[in-house]
Amino acid sequence: MKVSAFALALVVAFQAAAAVVVPATAPGAPTVGYYNGKCNCSVEGIVNDTVKAALDADITKGAALVRLFFHDCFVRGCDGSVLIDPTYANPNPEKTSGANIGLRGFDVIDAIKAKLESACCPNTVSCADILAFAARDASRYLSKGGVDYAVPSGRLDGVVSSATDAANSLPGSTFNVAELIAKFAGKGFTPEELVILSGAHSIGEAHCSSFHDRLSAPSSQINPDFRDSVLAKDCGAGGDDPTVENNIRDMNAASLGSLARYAVPARGGAYLDNSYYVNNLNNLVLFRSDWELVGSNATLRHVREYADNGTLWNLDFAAALVKLSKLSMPPGSTGEIRKTCRATNNY
């Protein structure tokens, strides 16, 4: 009797563990409105409200969320793998890769997940979907409504997260145009879409180490006043790898000297728009990977096109983000709905 009760307890315990640990096979392609009727609340409404509150408190969180989404989707598809924290068993998840320097915004995703789990929709909404919704909402707020789109949802969270995958999948800021085109082609994106997506560098910030090479780039590749009087000065001001604004528009006009006319503080900064392309044609961008887009006919004509037409860029950027959102986990992968976004359920 005692033995069989013990055996029964073991079976029950195993089944309970299996229900949590064994991941479900990834479902079909994400669809718009997947969570309709699945929760006692509006999932997208809660994401939207939390993103808005986060941006109201710190507008720079918007750029963080847009980049977080790109870095999630380019590595093993949009599966929330970028959100995973290091553990004893997995000390080097994606976020520990050098390619993910400066990645932030995790706190916003945590806050959304906590609200959904406790308020109205436990064990239902994947962290991958939360990130996809949050990036859309951040894009919409930062573009003052210019960039907006319906987000397909129903993704599962991945159970694999590796710094090596991140290093192999993400583009580097010192890449030349051929390397950039190849990296994006590997994910199914055209050179035009590479140009479109790079326009996200109209917002946000970067560490000096991410564009250190540009401080010695020839004047044919970067405006020499920008290089010597702005970037070199800011980066030499002390501190451990300081950050500067990605967009000259958002820099302090007083520190821009002869380039002060490019600063547009009245627009409120952190504005997602086509100014990146205008800056690029004027050799006023941070990364070599940005400047490289004017160095090839395959990309230069699109830089010119988007510099001239901000409305077209809004639309094409939205379409490119939808395409990005459809990158799925490698064939045969399994997934789950995580209980917390920073850890797989069986960590």
Ligand code: HEM
């Ligand atoms: C084309 C290849 C790309 C390269 C080489 C690249 C590289 C970088 C680097 C090095 C940084 C600064 C990181 C730091 O030092 O903290 C950065 C920032 C950023 N990137 Fe990219 N990126 C690329 C494409 C993209 C795409 C496709 C998106 C989104 C659609 C994006 C969105 C951003 C944003 C929003 C920031 C600012 C993040 C913040 O303020 O926290 N990037 N990128």
